[in-house]
Amino acid sequence: MSGTPIQGVTLYSFTRAFHAREYDLESLIRRVAADGLGPGLELVGFQSLRGFPHVDDAFVERFRALIAELDLLPTTLSVNTDIGIRRDRLMTDEELVAYMEPQIRTAARLGFSAARIQISLSPDAVQSLLPLAERHGITLALEVHAHQHGEEERILRMRDRYERLGSPLLGFTMDWGATTVGFAPSLVEAYGRRGAPAGLVEEAVRLWQRYAEEGAPAGDEEHGRRFGAFLELGARAGRPDLGIDLAINATGLFGPARIDSWREILPWVRHVHGKFFGIDETGEEPSVPVRELVALLVGAGYSGAISSEYEGWHWNHWDDAFDIIRGVQAVQRSAALDAGSRMLTSAADARASLARELGHPAGVV
């Protein structure tokens, strides 16, 4: 049966405005609701919530009342796997599990149905978190983000563990940045504004395309080699600062995996980051194949949330993020119609659909 994905947004898209104190959390959520960018709402705990992972009962009550008043659906709370928080060594699996617990509990208290977790958790660590997820009725969705992808070795090991455990509460967050088709035009423009020497960005774009033709990096070693090649381009052009920037963006934001690579993990996708970088003059996203990705999800019967995740804000300080989100959501809705289905935009439909998709209602404390 065709899927009916849920329209939504992550507040991460508005990092620039939030960081500039143009909004506080409440006014930002009100703006999202007023602009009709939901019903799905995601946020990053360590970005949006002062004192995270600790929030008091009065805050929880205010947050839930606001969500109810605006008729939004809190889909996923993005939590962080800060394995390198200590200066003397990395955290052990046991310490990481303990570090994740208050974050996941806060997700449930705030009424989210899922928590986005990150790659530093080993299959054993994720397994250790399962009893907590069961207690709170919350899905754990490990993010597959460039430079990882659906066929990468660590992701496949996690999938195999999921398969063995057979819990409906364990799955993946699919980040569309793993399967892009090129650099964002706004990024090329931004390098120009930063005085990139003639030819440097063109050379970087060509190098990216060559790697894309070779295929996504099979593992961390190949990723490291590519990272180094972009560093060297910048160094040779006398701009090591741009080299670092290019290396981070080219390998960490613009993943070159084929769309089909998602098929390896598609049955375990529980949440989606609809990562994108901008909308061009024809109303399309030139560097992320949004239409094909929506069609893939609809065809797979996916009826969970797609959080539109605008990442162009890093370099694009001249366009309005709210307009850009509106633009990509129009593309998503049109793609779902073309695929013979639709995106859910009413909160009531979305709530019922998410509960069916995840196999449980919103988390409980």
Added chain:
Amino acid sequence: MIADRLIEQGTLRTDGTRVRVDVRMPWYRALPASSIAGADLVVDGVAADPSTLRWTMNGRTWRFEELPPRIDDWWFIQDAAVLEGELAVAPGEHEVEVGLRLYIPYIVTDHGVLMIDEHGTRTMTAVAA
């Protein structure tokens, strides 16, 4: 990442021997004090002696060598921290440069935990404090 806002305009203060300036988070989320690897404060091309630098956030002031064990003190992204150091600066216009090195605790590469090295420069008017 948002390095264009590293130095908050209108915040340069001097008492004649020490200067202070507000610094904004150059990353998208809160980080703990243990992630702050180091900073530079330079006014009109003269760098403050690193041993005189102090870091104030959440109402507390630290020497930089006191920060690494502080994994429970969080720098929220809407809050400014204050970077302070010993420099003889008179009220009036100055060129201020700040460098800030931050570990990003969830990104581990072949070279260890990712460290970003951000720089900002602003022309600012110092006021007596």
